[in-house]
Amino acid sequence: MQHVYMDYAATTPMLPEVAAAMQPFFSQRFGNPSSIHSMGQEGRDAVEAARGQVAGLIGCQSDDVVFTGGGTEADNHAIKGVCLAGRERGNHIITTAIEHHAVLYACNFMKELGFEVTVVPVDKDGLVDPADIKKAITGKTLLVSVMHANNEVGAIQPVEEISKITREAGVCFHVDAMQTMGHLPFNVDMLGVDLLSASAHKLYGPKGVGMLYIRPGTRVVPLLHGGEQENERRAGTENVPGIAGFGKAAEIAAPDMGKEAATLTAYREKLVDGILARVEDAYLNGHRQKRLPNNVNISFDFIEGESILMYLDSEGICASTGSACSSASSEPSHVLTSLGMPVERARGSLRLTMGRWTTEAEVDKVLEALPRIVSKLRAMSPLVKERCGWINYL
Ligand SMILES: Cc1ncc(COP(=O)(O)O)c(C=O)c1O
CATH class of the missing domain: 3.40.640.10 (Type I PLP-dependent aspartate aminotransferase-like (Major domain))
Structure with a gap:
């Protein structure tokens, strides 16, 4: 694959x-x-x-x-x-x-x-x-x-x-x-x-x-x-x-930095806009503009980031929930909780970070796969609001 x-x-x-x-x-x-x-x-x-x-x-x-x-x-x-x-x-x-x-x-x-x-x-x-x-x-x-x-x-x-x-x-x-x-x-x-x-x-x-x-x-x-x-x-x-x-x-x-940053910023914007438009109850984490050109970090309510990761991986998409160094830990990310977000939302986060070999076709593939995977997981999730009355904490 x-x-x-x-x-x-x-x-x-x-x-x-x-x-x-x-x-x-x-x-x-x-x-x-x-x-x-x-x-x-x-x-x-x-x-x-x-x-x-x-x-x-x-x-x-x-x-x-x-x-x-x-x-x-x-x-x-x-x-x-x-x-x-x-x-x-x-x-x-x-x-x-x-x-x-x-x-x-x-x-x-x-x-x-x-x-x-x-x-x-x-x-x-x-x-x-x-x-x-x-x-x-x-x-x-x-x-x-x-x-x-x-x-x-x-x-x-x-x-x-x-x-x-x-x-x-x-x-x-x-x-x-x-x-x-x-x-x-x-x-x-x-x-x-x-x-x-x-x-x-x-x-x-x-x-x-x-x-x-x-x-x-x-x-x-x-x-x-x-x-x-x-x-x-x-x-x-x-x-x-x-x-x-x-x-x-x-x-x-040194000479490649500017060009790469411009391309990645365009991909980042496409991903953020695309995901937020296609998926309900999803939130961008981190400042919208003052952020790295290659970074997308989004929380999806009612599901676990790790489950999204596994489904993405089964389709050949390698992403992350938080920093790689703490990915073995079941604790929610200290970074996300420091942003004042509830633990449940921090657990539903996904980080997509791009680089030199990222292509627009790959961005499109993620935009097709991710909403489908989130829907599938939410259909199985005991946390979904219709079923258990999700407490709106914002
Ligand atoms: C912000 C930050 N600091 C420190 C490190 C640690 O760097 P290294 O993996 O080279 O030990 C990393 C990488 O994981 C990082 O992203």
Whole structure:
């Protein structure tokens, strides 16, 4: 069966050019970049070339990029690293209710170590109010961590405004840019960030490789101790094939971003309008305009998102209910409940995320299949209003 892949926020397929750029470092060019001999230097050259390509995409100096073992590590590095480096000066972190668990759980861990964490709420569209961040800052605040765009509902956060506040207060600002790097044009100065984390597999690169941008002068303790790799900021022999692939993906992303975003925005609008017109009791989650070009997240009352997912999968359509990392959990998404939505509606959510290989024919296929599947499930659902008197909670 030909699959319709609509789960690009979970991971993207790797570009063939990226695979080709990685290949030699799995085989003949296997040298350790820390080795002095010429084979080692080939590895070193590949790592440094990739550093330049990644830095080029986000408008920073190569030296400000630290390669990590993925996005989760980069988020942990930023949060734990800033807190531990600044523990003499303060003990307070500010983050938001809709962050990825890589941020929220790292903050929880710091709480166990005695730090204080303020979790700022979001509005019903999934947006953070910069004034809430400003209010939460105290003389003890070391770090503010706010994601650039949410991975579930696609809401794009006002990070530029927040950075003005953190700058003024002299507080370090971290942004998780997993869903935006290589998709939305930005640079680190435009956003005003001190730390920015990203992951290669979200921009058509390999899994298990990420990066943390660290603005010069920002004090960050390393997460991993050992060798002197990454300028003594991240110990361990570099993942040379992965890093080379990340570099290639970053290089390719730069010129393609605008065109891809325009196409995906058109598909997104077609999907949202089409689904809302065809299906009753369906609600778009996340801000209608301030959202990622590729993200559609809709709740369907009276049914479970997981059942929709299974029926879609049986027709070859790959989607998601929330973030891939928590899809094994039966708990409703913390992001959706943070938008103030009742648990029942959060359980009936479906996320469709598109990307480079999405076609209009695929969008049409989803528009044909989804209303049919929702009707079928509602016909079987004990929750349907006609049968049990659905409480209208809005
Ligand atoms: C917003 C966000 N943060 C962090 C991560 C974690 O990245 P990785 O899968 O590279 O560990 C993801 C990806 O799942 C994400 O979407």
